[in-house]
Amino acid sequence: MSTADGPVAVACYRHRNRAGTVACRRCERPICTDCMISAPVGWQCPACVKAAPRVETMATMGAAARPTATFVIIGICVAAHLPSFASGLGTRSAAGAFLSRFALSGPEVAAGQWYRIVTSGFLHVDIIHLAFNMALLYQLGSVLEPRLGRPRFLALYVASLLGGSAGALLLDPNSISVGASGAVFGLMAATFVQPRSGRNAIELRVGGLLAINLVLTFAFPFISKGGHLGGLAVGLLAGLAIRLADTSRADTAQARRAQLRVVLSIGVCAVLGLVAVVLALGAAAPS
Numbered sequence: 001m002s003t004a005d006g007p008v009a010v011a012c013y014r015h016r017n018r019a020g021t022v023a024c025r026r027c028e029r030p031i032c033t034d035c036m037i038s039a040p041v042g043w044q045c046p047a048c049v050k051a052a053p054r055v056e057t058m059a060t061m062g063a064a065a066r067p068t069a070t071f072v073i074i075g076i077c078v079a080a081h082l083p084s085f086a087s088g089l090g091t092r093s094a095a096g097a098f099l100s101r102f103a104l105s106g107p108e109v110a111a112g113q114w115y116r117i118v119t120s121g122f123l124h125v126d127i128i129h130l131a132f133n134m135a136l137l138y139q140l141g142s143v144l145e146p147r148l149g150r151p152r153f154l155a156l157y158v159a160s161l162l163g164g165s166a167g168a169l170l171l172d173p174n175s176i177s178v179g180a181s182g183a184v185f186g187l188m189a190a191t192f193v194q195p196r197s198g199r200n201a202i203e204l205r206v207g208g209l210l211a212i213n214l215v216l217t218f219a220f221p222f223i224s225k226g227g228h229l230g231g232l233a234v235g236l237l238a239g240l241a242i243r244l245a246d247t248s249r250a251d252t253a254q255a256r257r258a259q260l261r262v263v264l265s266i267g268v269c270a271v272l273g274l275v276a277v278v279l280a281l282g283a284a285a286p287s
Contacts, residue, residue, distance in 0.1 A: 014045070024048055069150050070141025073157065074134050077180055080122045081130050099123060099178060104165055104227075106173030109281065117280050121161040123178035133180045136209075139202045140187040147194065152242060155269035160186020160235040162276035167230015169280045177224040185213065185228050186235025193239040234272050241268035 012020040012032035020030025025042035036043045083098040104120035124130035145153040164182015168175070191206045202209075210232075217228045245268075 067138075067141045067145040069154050069157075070138060070145050073141070073180075074137060077122050077124065077130060077134060077137075080119075081124055081127075084124075084126070099125075100176070103176045103178045104168055105176045106169050109169065114277075114281070117162060117165040117277060120165060120178045121180055121183055124180070125178060129179060133184055136184045137180060137187070140184065140191055140206075143202050144187060144191055144194075148242060151266055152269070155266040155273075156186065156190055156235065156238050156242070157183050159238050159269040159273040159276065160184075160190075160231045162273040162280070163234025164224075164227040164231035166276035166280040167226035167228070167233070168224045169226070170230070171226030172224070175224070177227055179224070179227065181224070182227040182231030183235075185210075185231040186238070188213070189232050189235035190239030190242065193236065193243055195243070230276070234276055238269045238272055 010020045010030045012018045012035060013029045014035050015032050018032040018034070020032055022031060022036060022043050023029065024031055024045040025039055026044055026048040029045060031043070031045045035045050037046060037049050039049070080102075102116060102119040102123055104116050109116050124133065141153070144156070148156065161180070161183040163186060167182065168177045188206055188210045191202070192210060196204070213228070214232075217223050217225055
């Protein structure tokens with residue numbers, strides 16, 4: 001652009017009183033020397049640098065893929081089982097008292113001990129029960145946690161755990177039950193409805209794994225059918241909500257879409273968990 005007096009400099013789009021000496025490599029808008037940020041190719045403006053995707057290194061990619069929350073849950077379950085190990089050292093009564101204090105039981109929940117709805121999901125009858133559930137939890141968590149992110153994975157796990165407690169109280173409120181099976185069933189259901197990446201063997205066989213565990217649920221009378229079915233139902237609904245949130249906002253910006261689907265997914269899990277608690281308390285209440 002020019003006038004009779006000579007050329008007129010293009011103004012920086014961020015500082016109108018300064019000359020835009022170069023154009024941003026990404027948006028091609030003029031920027032002044034104070035706004036110039038060195039990039040791998042050319043110069044970029046502060047807005048484009050801020051909006052650029054984060055550069056992933058091998059270290060950050062490894063940290064993101066590590067199922068930290070899964071390991072923490074496994075650690076809590078193992079620690080909660082330590083009093084039961086004491087039964088092998090001649091203190092079986094102490095271990096039994098610990099289980100009785102925190103196991104799920106309708107009359108105790110109705111009496112105000114609501115914490116049993118949660119604590120029962122971290123206790124196990126014996127080492128075989130613990131090992132079986134923790135093996136499944138590790139396999140499923142290693143797939144779901146990196147994919148969903150830690151907040152959504154934890155929300156899904158807690159909602160499934162509460163769903164398992166609600167199912168157990170709905171079908172048999174007077175029985176005593178413990179175990180992470182309800183939450184694990186929820187993780188299996190959520191994995192089943194997620195899109196297949198083809199990189200994890202557990203994704204390919206989760207349908208068969210779920211079917212086998214359902215057969216075992218009804219084959220053995222000592223297994224809490226309500227606990228398994230309740231966790232399965234909540235995990236299935238939460239998994240479908242998460243998948244819907246991940247695919248229904250393709251028209252929004254990437255960062256906003258990611259934040260929105262996290263909030264929506266956690267919100268759905270929270271609602272399902274609240275419904276499960278209400279159902280559990282209603283089932284535990286004396287008729």
